[in-house]
Amino acid sequence: MEFCTLRQEGAILIVTMNHPEKLNALIPESHEQMAAIFRGFQADPVLRVAILTGAGRAFCAGSDISAYVAGTQRPLPPEGGAGLTHNRALTKPVIAAVNGLAMGGGFEIALACDIIVADEGASFALPEPKVGAAALGGGLVQLARKLPPSIAMQLALTGDRLPAARAWELGLVSELAPAGEVLRVAQDVAGRILQGAPLALGATRQIVRMAQEGEPQAAIDQVERELRTAVMGSTDFAEGMAAFMERRPPVWTGR
Numbered sequence: 001m002e003f004c005t006l007r008q009e010g011a012i013l014i015v016t017m018n019h020p021e022k023l024n025a026l027i028p029e030s031h032e033q034m035a036a037i038f039r040g041f042q043a044d045p046v047l048r049v050a051i052l053t054g055a056g057r058a059f060c061a062g063s064d065i066s067a068y069v070a071g072t073q074r075p076l077p078p079e080g081g082a083g084l085t086h087n088r089a090l091t092k093p094v095i096a097a098v099n100g101l102a103m104g105g106g107f108e109i110a111l112a113c114d115i116i117v118a119d120e121g122a123s124f125a126l127p128e129p130k131v132g133a134a135a136l137g138g139g140l141v142q143l144a145r146k147l148p149p150s151i152a153m154q155l156a157l158t159g160d161r162l163p164a165a166r167a168w169e170l171g172l173v174s175e176l177a178p179a180g181e182v183l184r185v186a187q188d189v190a191g192r193i194l195q196g197a198p199l200a201l202g203a204t205r206q207i208v209r210m211a212q213e214g215e216p217q218a219a220i221d222q223v224e225r226e227l228r229t230a231v232m233g234s235t236d237f238a239e240g241m242a243a244f245m246e247r248r249p250p251v252w253t254g255r
Contacts, residue, residue: 003026003027003029004016004018004034005018006037008047010049011048012047012049012051012190014044014050014051014053014183015050016053018054019052019104020057020081021056022225024056024058024059024106025061025062025063026081027063030082030107031081031083035083035087037052038084038087039079039083042089042091042092045254048194049093049095049110049111051094051097051186052096052113053096053100054099056100057099059096059098059104059110060102062103062104062105062126063104079208080137081105081108082105085112087112091199091205095113095114096107096110097182097183098116098164098173099119099183100121102122102123104125104126104127104135107126108135108243111146115174115189117175117185117189118176118177119179120164120178121179122163122164124161124164125160126140127191129157130159140156141153144156145213146171146172147170147172198252199231199234199236199237200231203227207223207224207227236252236254237253239251239252241255
């Protein structure tokens, strides 16, 4: 059974985790299916932004514990959980539209996305220690990078839930959506992203991610020099300058 449903709206791919009867809990096949989806998203020249959300009242409740009990777990794909948590090949932005509970692996997936938009009733937690596990899929690292130290440590050690409103106050969530409106708000954000040129957006995302991940400044400087040559020498750069001078919307080609 397919774990996700897909919908394309122009240059936006909407990926919906769609096992609401199990709060979109992840089984081994889920990770493989989602990794294939995001590989396809990266390779598709038309698609430029992805939105990941969940069906029903949960974004994702984490791993399906029954798979561990049954001993049916298997290694994650090379790109990590949901094809996102260790995906170094992805150059296009992914927005998490967190519609409800984001627990354990579900929170790790949201943290791996570039932007988190949350329903006002959503909540986040890494409760793994309460079942004898640890959030070793990248979530602890992302939590430490994106929240103040004491708050990150308390959430990690207690497994307490972080309400969406508090996550927004702390800067973990960029937009707090009215109840039931999170997908619409995420689509609005995606639409604003699409106003930028593809090459420029890819370069921007790469540098911000490198800074967030603590890459050495010398490495960032080198990549910036390479990207400056590519972006400023592109057809889209010439089009952007011409459109600005002519006071018209630019027409991007991705070249």
